[in-house]
Amino acid sequence: MPPVPPAVPGVDRRLFLSSLLGVAAAAALSGCAGVGAADTVAKGAATAPLATTVPAGTRLKIASYQGVQQLQFKLAGLDDLPFTVSDWVNTGAGPDVINAFRAKSLDVGNNAGIPPIQARFQGYDAKIVAIDLTRRPTYVFATKPGSGIRDVLGFRGKKLAFSQGQAQGVVLLRALKKAGLSHDDVHLVPLTSNQFFTALQAGQVDIAPLANSQAPAYLKQYGPRGAHTIATDVVDLLNVLWAPASVLADPAKAAAVAAYVPRWAKGQVWAYEHPDAWNQEFYVKTQNLSLDQARSITALANKPLFPASWDEAVKWEQETADLLAEGGFVKRFPVDGLFDRRFEGLAAKAVPAEYQR
Numbered sequence: 001m002p003p004v005p006p007a008v009p010g011v012d013r014r015l016f017l018s019s020l021l022g023v024a025a026a027a028a029l030s031g032c033a034g035v036g037a038a039d040t041v042a043k044g045a046a047t048a049p050l051a052t053t054v055p056a057g058t059r060l061k062i063a064s065y066q067g068v069q070q071l072q073f074k075l076a077g078l079d080d081l082p083f084t085v086s087d088w089v090n091t092g093a094g095p096d097v098i099n100a101f102r103a104k105s106l107d108v109g110n111n112a113g114i115p116p117i118q119a120r121f122q123g124y125d126a127k128i129v130a131i132d133l134t135r136r137p138t139y140v141f142a143t144k145p146g147s148g149i150r151d152v153l154g155f156r157g158k159k160l161a162f163s164q165g166q167a168q169g170v171v172l173l174r175a176l177k178k179a180g181l182s183h184d185d186v187h188l189v190p191l192t193s194n195q196f197f198t199a200l201q202a203g204q205v206d207i208a209p210l211a212n213s214q215a216p217a218y219l220k221q222y223g224p225r226g227a228h229t230i231a232t233d234v235v236d237l238l239n240v241l242w243a244p245a246s247v248l249a250d251p252a253k254a255a256a257v258a259a260y261v262p263r264w265a266k267g268q269v270w271a272y273e274h275p276d277a278w279n280q281e282f283y284v285k286t287q288n289l290s291l292d293q294a295r296s297i298t299a300l301a302n303k304p305l306f307p308a309s310w311d312e313a314v315k316w317e318q319e320t321a322d323l324l325a326e327g328g329f330v331k332r333f334p335v336d337g338l339f340d341r342r343f344e345g346l347a348a349k350a351v352p353a354e355y356q357r
Contacts (some may be wrong), residue, residue: 050342058083058252062260063109065092071282072123072267081263083256092194094118094165101126107247108257112167113238116338117321121330127248127340130241130261130347131313131357132268133305137235139171139209144200145225149207151234152179155186161196161208162188164329167236168209168319175234175326181298183327200227212300216293235314246263261343262350268304269351306347307357310339
């Protein structure tokens, strides 16, 4: 892990991008001057109706962080895809997905709602093609070992791990706002989520948001040294599939994405309905967790919920973009253009009624 940058209240927001996304992305940001540049990159995904069949020879590169999607498809018998997956790409963090999109090494990503906002701010055009709504918290706030912080109000004046381009970042901002704190009341330390563990255990940050699936491993190692977690009711509503506008403007690839979306939804449902198998095959065999740890994670799992209408998701995304704008992290913009409505409802139609919204 590179050295943790110093925490400075009111830090220049562009420092977050240069530290999280590298020189190339920062240069793109400087040259694009924010949101308006997205309009010069591409006018958005094609508006032509989606093809009902996928042309022979169509290939997609799909994100499968830690092999999740690939394993779900195998276990659920959903791997009879009408196109070729040329690569299941082991990438999940929002900044990494954006960089992979730019490098044309990824066609479909799976993230929360904040990376599409971040991509837009950088002048990169990508669209949401599927939505799974999250109703229960998926993150907790972990403390460094020996911390006496017990609630979000205790974050005042503390060093908080902050990833501007990832779900963890917006969860932190929403939690602060709900507690009546602003970003100027705390010290935001720009990191990516894969740096959180090291920064916590070294005491370089006081607090970092961890996914429910990550917390057991952290507490097992550092709980005996006084680390603990702080739960809140803050949710990160959107779990999305998204793709570059250039991919969606290609009729063959757009048809392949449309064929992938229903299978992705069915894979989510399969994992939810088969917790014992998923615990064993994923958490125990690939993540090296104990069965008890795996069960503690799946007990907190959200029931998949695929909306036939995306109106609620658009509203939530707008609130998120506005919250980031309030902190000076992005410029204000209408988020409607982040959604390719041609795909609206495809996921919902693929699952039983109890998983539809």
